[in-house]
Amino acid sequence: xxxxxxxxxxxxxxxxxxxxxxxxxxxxxxxxxxxxxxxxxxxxxxxxxxxxxxxxxxxxxxxxxxxxxxxxxxxxxxxxxxxxxxxxxxxxxxxxxxxxxxxxxxxxxxxxxxxxxxxxxxxxxxxxxxxxxxxxxxxxxxxxx
Numbered sequence: 001x002x003x004x005x006x007x008x009x010x011x012x013x014x015x016x017x018x019x020x021x022x023x024x025x026x027x028x029x030x031x032x033x034x035x036x037x038x039x040x041x042x043x044x045x046x047x048x049x050x051x052x053x054x055x056x057x058x059x060x061x062x063x064x065x066x067x068x069x070x071x072x073x074x075x076x077x078x079x080x081x082x083x084x085x086x087x088x089x090x091x092x093x094x095x096x097x098x099x100x101x102x103x104x105x106x107x108x109x110x111x112x113x114x115x116x117x118x119x120x121x122x123x124x125x126x127x128x129x130x131x132x133x134x135x136x137x138x139x140x141x142x143x144x145x
Contacts, residue, residue: 034131036139037065037076043144044092044113059084061091065141070128075109077125078141080116088119091145095124097137108137 041061065078075095082091096110109127116122122143129136 034074034133034136035067037067037078037141038138039063039065039078039141039143041144042142059089059145061143063093063141063143065095065139067139069131072131073128074131074139075126075128076139076141077123078143079121079123080143081121082116082145089145090116090119091122091143092116093122093124094142095126096140097126097129098140099137103135103137113142 041063060083062081062083063078064080065076067074067076076097078093078095080091080093082089092113092115094111094113097108099106099108109129111124111126114122114124124141126139
């Protein structure tokens with residue numbers, strides 16, 4: 001009987017600690033600044049239209065991103081210029097909002113991959129949302145070649 005009670009108490013303590021950690025994670029994610037843009041480099045298979053030179057020279061990315069506000073509405077944009085040495089490369093930029101996992105983890109207002117033309121700068125802009133602190137997602141941009 002004592003063993004059963006000890007196992008039950010241990011199980012309850014474990015479940016409680018998991019719930020506390022999950023609640024803290026949710027609180028931390030919801031406290032993210034609504035002006036924050038998280039940008040991530042994600043290279044895809046290099047398409048045929050991308051010029052690239054010797055592997056000896058690494059690829060550099062000049063990426064900018066920001067959120068634009070108009071009243072209570074906002075959208076996220078990003079732009080990218082890829083280069084290898086002095087040679088400019090075609091690249092893509094993607095801008096979107098993503099819901100946290102505890103709100104379903106869905107992606108919305110996604111620009112899709114917007115590719116540059118003739119080794120120029122790529123530019124992407126999400127759709128516009130009315131910002132709601134407890135319902136709006138996190139602004140994210142992705143870029144790469």
